[in-house]
Amino acid sequence: MTRIALLLASALTLSACQTVAGGTATAPATSPVLATADAADPHSFARPLEARVIHVDLDLAFDFAAKAVTGTATLDIDRQPTAREIVLDSDGYQVSAVTDAATGAPLAFAYGAEQAALGRPLTIQLGAGTRKIRIAYSARDAEALQWLTPEQTAGKRQPFLFSQGQAILNRSWIPTQDSPGIRQTWSAKVTVPVALTAVMSGLRSDEVTVGTGGTRTYRFHMDKPVAPYLIAIAVGDLKFQPLGSRTGVWAEPATLPAAARELEDTEKMVETAERLFGPYRWGRYDMIVLPPSFPFGGMENPTLTFLTPTFIAGDKSLVSLIAHELAHSWSGNLATNATWADFWLNEGTTTYATSRIVEAVYGKRVADQQIALGIDSLDGELKNLPTADTRLAIDLRGRSPDDGLTDIAYEKGAAFLRMIEANVGRERFDPFLRKWFDDHAFQPVTSAQFLAAVRRDLVRGDAALEQKLQLDRWVYQPGLPTNAVPANAQAFAEVDAAVRAHAAGTLPTAAWARWTTDERLRFLNRLPREQSRARLDALDRAFGLDRVGNMEVKYAWLSLAVANRYDPAIPSLEAFLATQGRRKFVRPLYLALNKDASWGRPIARRAYPVARPIYHPLVTGELDKLFGR
Structure with a gap:
């Protein structure tokens, strides 16, 4: 393994108002904390304590015939005075030149050795005063991008493109430090064929320009620091339908009417989630229904959830998927696992939050049934997975981060939170969870931090409660502890x-x-x-x-x-x-x-x-x- 730096649990300090390409981006200040071993990311080559990316500005053209992306990525850098290089993650994109964005001076760069599942490190030499670098590059057949022919879409009229960055696939088309703990603001100018519409997981500018070569250019920005896997794009024959004052859905015209009917409760869900978890901090909550090749049920990209059309049942019976992706606006996007070993902090917390939203919108019976189905899935995972992989804090060193994509993270994580709630009561647990999101807004988090918060804000030195909760047993040991809350026996009695x-x-x-x-x-x-x-x-x-x-x-x-x-x-x-x-x-x-x-x-x-x-x-x-x- 190449050198992996310890990553700050809240990363390096961001100023409350940092200057970035294209303007001033407001970013919440974070307080520096000591680097901790559990925040070291074995799935990134980056050395963020020496030099790290704080903003990415993309200027890209998408060529559907060649299935290629070409253009530049301009990176703002926070560096130690002694740092002489910055290390990025790469997996397939080809760099043609790197320059100091302020002076235009060329900067030397070199790829390191390929490592299974990780790609290669890209090391760039920095000038004494370099704070911004511009990378000219191209990416062909990038693993994060799926290019579809018209025949593979719902409308059969135009080609389609979408990205899926989680866990570490964005390093195949974006030169940056691809670690969930290295949060970055970003902006983008993307040029696509004139017949297509581009959308991204950030706010779109009204400035859209039509080029002379049959192209159209869109501009986007995200002024909140996000984990880099949450930078996402989709391009296709897309139309938009509003659902509420801050919600709406994009889809192909053939899919849009059915999608909008299925999603008509979205605004109500956002309002419910805010009552439970605090203000929604991302501006808009829009969704896009992708072609059926999308590999997941949903992906919680900020401001634009990506959805599979398989959730469209005609009776809203599968819209708990929307509640889940919406809940990620707090658990996963606001407070993000610092490394993939703590994936449960994203998904377990979100699965718990989903049931709370579903209960508030559709009733306790529906929520109890979905919890029971989740426990059934968890029982199956506990029987089939290797014992070591049934821990919440999973050891993924030397493995693909996708190995942690199991119902342990989702359902055991949710069961852990339900157990805490059952023992301390909702009147205490709800304010705790809201405070967790407030305290760690726009920051990476670890299991150790979560347990410390539980002990500080809920246990408060109560030895009997500490013993009853079995906190370390839940997070660091395999299997399901004996104090797990069983499913409601009456949920599926009939x-x-x-x-x-x-x-x-x-x-x-x-x-x-x-x-x-x-x-x-x-x-x-x-x-x-x-x-x-x-x-x-x-x-x-x-x-x-x-x-x-x-x-x-x-x-x-x-x-x-x-x-x-x-x-x-x-x-x-x-x-x-x-x-x-x-x-x-x-x-x-x-x-x-x-x-x-x-x-x-x-x-x-x-x-x-x-x-x-x-x-x-x-x-x-x-x-x-x-x-x-």
Whole structure:
């Protein structure tokens, strides 16, 4: 491993008003703290205690024919007087020149050795007074960017481009220090084909210019320091529909009406979240519904949440996804894990916050059911993951940060917070959580900091409460502690009774018609994995599972079908794999198929080449290895 500097838990001090390219960006001041070992980022080559990026200014042109990005990145630098170089992260972009942005003097640069999953360090020599550097570069087929043909979009009229930077993919198209603890403000000027619209995870300027070569140029800025993985872009045939005074949705014209109907409660969710967690600090909360190849349910890019179209069920039954991405505006975007080892601070806190928003907007019964589904998922992870990976603070040294993308971070993290709430009461826990976000706004955070805050603000020296909470056991030890709060036993009482009745041959046909999506998921997921052909035939006839449009229910059905080699579901399975690229769905199905050498593997090997073109590199990178590509 190359030299990795200890990273400040709140990074180096930012001034309350720092001058950046294109104007003055207001950035909350942070107080310096001692560097701590748990804030060292093993997934970055940067040495931020010597020199670090504080602002990124992009001037880029996007070439859809070449699938390439070209232009410049101008970086403002905070450096120690003795620093003679700055180290950036890179993974594929090619630098043609580096200059001192103030004087134009060329600066020497060199790439270091390639390291698996990390890319290469880019070391730039600094002049005695260099505070701003300009990097001319290009990026072709960058791993963070997915370029889609018109045929791969909903409208079939124009090509499409979107980025997915989490965890460390933005280093494939943006020269910067790609670590969540090195927060940066940013601005961008992006030039795209004139027929397309560009949006980014920052506020868009009204200044839009049309070039003489069939191009259009947009300008964006983010004046709050963010983790670099949150810089995001999408370009395509996009239209906008407002949903409220500060909320709205972008989508392709063919998708926009259905998306807007599904998202009509968004403004209400923002207001609810503010009552729970404090003011929304990002200005607007807009969303974009991407083509179905987007690899996640959602991505919490500030001011512009990226969404999969698979959440559009027609009945708002999957909009807890919106509550989740909105909650990231506090947990993840406002207070961000300093390293990926503490990913639970982003996702566990957000999963807990999601249930609180859902409870306030849709009622306690809905929230209790979703918590119970989450506990079911957690139980599965605890059984299947290596024991060491069931800790909240996971050791990811020498591994991809994506190895921590499991329900341990999401569901065990949420269970941890529910346990604290249950023991101290909401009247104390709610102010604590709000204070946590206020105290660490626009700062990176660590598990140690969170535990220290709990002990300072909630435990307050109470030895009995300290013992009861088992704080260190939750964060640093594997498994689920004994004081976890169980799911509400009544949340799915009727559904669980129907599961038991199914064993005797009874199907809940009448109940199914009025059940919610969560109840249908509980039923399908609780059925024994071994089912006869006759039983599966009966399920499909009774509930139309092979034709269901709800993608979560469809996935639950196909998982059961694959587990039982159910031939009638094969056409539906292959269509499902070929028409959406959500990692949560496609990865487990391919893995399950591949384990069955005689029945499933031929299906997988037939389906994957057909479906692969719509999958994001984040998905194909893993599946290519599975299929030996």
